[in-house]
Amino acid sequence: MSQIINTPQVHLIGEVKGAYGFETDRLFCKFNVRVGHNWTLLSGKDAGETYEEIKEETEEYIIWDHPFDIHYKAKTIRGWPKFFVEVWQIDSEGRYSISGYGIATVPFTPGQHKMQIKCWRPRPQGFWKRVASRILGIQPELQFKDMLLSSAERFGFEAETTGTVEIDVGVIVKDFQLHGVELYTEI
Amino acid sequence: MFAGGSLYAEQVDPGYEHVGAGNQFLPSKRTTSGFKGFEEGINNMMDLDANTQHEQMHFQQRVDDKETEQDRLDKLRIAGNHLNFNESDEKNSGFHVMVSGHIESGQINEYDGICAKFDFISGTEWSIIEGNRTGVSQHAYKSQQTNRRVVWNYPFEIAFKSMNVNGWPQIVLTLTNRDFLGRDQVCGYGTVHVPTQPGTHTRYINLFKPISSSLISQVLGWFNGKNAEYVSPTELLARNEGREITRVQSGGVAKVQFHVTMKNMDQFGIFPFKA
Numbered sequence: 001m002s003q004i005i006n007t008p009q010v011h012l013i014g015e016v017k018g019a020y021g022f023e024t025d026r027l028f029c030k031f032n033v034r035v036g037h038n039w040t041l042l043s044g045k046d047a048g049e050t051y052e053e054i055k056e057e058t059e060e061y062i063i064w065d066h067p068f069d070i071h072y073k074a075k076t077i078r079g080w081p082k083f084f085v086e087v088w089q090i091d092s093e094g095r096y097s098i099s100g101y102g103i104a105t106v107p108f109t110p111g112q113h114k115m116q117i118k119c120w121r122p123r124p125q126g127f128w129k130r131v132a133s134r135i136l137g138i139q140p141e142l143q144f145k146d147m148l149l150s151s152a153e154r155f156g157f158e159a160e161t162t163g164t165v166e167i168d169v170g171v172i173v174k175d176f177q178l179h180g181v182e183l184y185t186e187i
Numbered sequence: 188m189f190a191g192g193s194l195y196a197e198q199v200d201p202g203y204e205h206v207g208a209g210n211q212f213l214p215s216k217r218t219t220s221g222f223k224g225f226e227e228g229i230n231n232m233m234d235l236d237a238n239t240q241h242e243q244m245h246f247q248q249r250v251d252d253k254e255t256e257q258d259r260l261d262k263l264r265i266a267g268n269h270l271n272f273n274e275s276d277e278k279n280s281g282f283h284v285m286v287s288g289h290i291e292s293g294q295i296n297e298y299d300g301i302c303a304k305f306d307f308i309s310g311t312e313w314s315i316i317e318g319n320r321t322g323v324s325q326h327a328y329k330s331q332q333t334n335r336r337v338v339w340n341y342p343f344e345i346a347f348k349s350m351n352v353n354g355w356p357q358i359v360l361t362l363t364n365r366d367f368l369g370r371d372q373v374c375g376y377g378t379v380h381v382p383t384q385p386g387t388h389t390r391y392i393n394l395f396k397p398i399s400s401s402l403i404s405q406v407l408g409w410f411n412g413k414n415a416e417y418v419s420p421t422e423l424l425a426r427n428e429g430r431e432i433t434r435v436q437s438g439g440v441a442k443v444q445f446h447v448t449m450k451n452m453d454q455f456g457i458f459p460f461k462a
Contacts, residue, residue, distance in 0.1 A: 013355045063393035111384045111460045170383030174457045
């Protein structure tokens, strides 16, 4: 019999819809999908940057609608794709500063899902730094982003909550059942 | 105990899919149950080892054999897709995705008399069996009451055939209207993927307008009746590259209803929904 490739595969098809709850009106988002070592990207782009959206002051929702279509091949379950987003804001002078970091795991169940990623950003430490952040718009950024992806201790790190990013994702899986993996319970 | 290498070793030859110690999805030969199964489990591990060594010894020979089969499979593959299919069944040429629905309405504040044009964008391996890939609706005006809603109820129906899930179809909307001199100008774009789950779905497409890069071109555009518009909107919107250098402002919401059916996906082992 000829060799049949039956490695499990996962497709992620959807849009980075938009965001709400952030305090500024001009935002864009850099997102990428992180997977483990034993996962291979077969096609599609797993990183992207949306356009910069300027919303009306009376609106609540910032819309990006950035599509993605990603195809992975999986050798282990560990390393299931996670969305990692960075939301950046632009002030009236055109300066960029960070408005939130967020991370969320893609759901296992095949089908359509709406992921809501709540974001936070590092809090300026010290009274004068907070004043500077409010008046001058200087926001601290993370220099090493590995801490976001690992579950190592973060004790002592101060972060303030910002808004939420919404992602509509459709998950299509292939051949997990051939290896005895159940991704959902059948009722 | 694991003399041949740990179970999570990461140097796995990518061409060798389902054997080797680094692959967690090795088919188990025996089921172990309970404490009595412990020894069987150990034996299983030893067998795993022995298998690995055996495989490695005959690796070169296997690779040569595999090459010829792989060549044959490669000829049957189209553009690198990784679906397996029954070669005995010659008529099996892909799975089908049928989409029907309508562009129901839109809520656009500043404009009136808006015409919606839709385009279906899909990957290179997707082909259309029947239906129209593009269509233009009527010019719809708002009602006399204070209502921001514009209703088109413009139906579409299209059936795709493909061998590869990549390039899942998307619908791109381009809204145009006529200014006071009767010239057509673009007043919004929007895009959404066709839902990947069969059934009825309602999607709200957020619409946006590109902003001119300078004030002068915006003023001149108002005089000429040409707002800032994209040269090839379907290219820009459906791909996700090149978006970060454009600036846009939001322009309303459009509501689209989809009815999606699929055929033959289970033959490929693809599950788009919780079965």
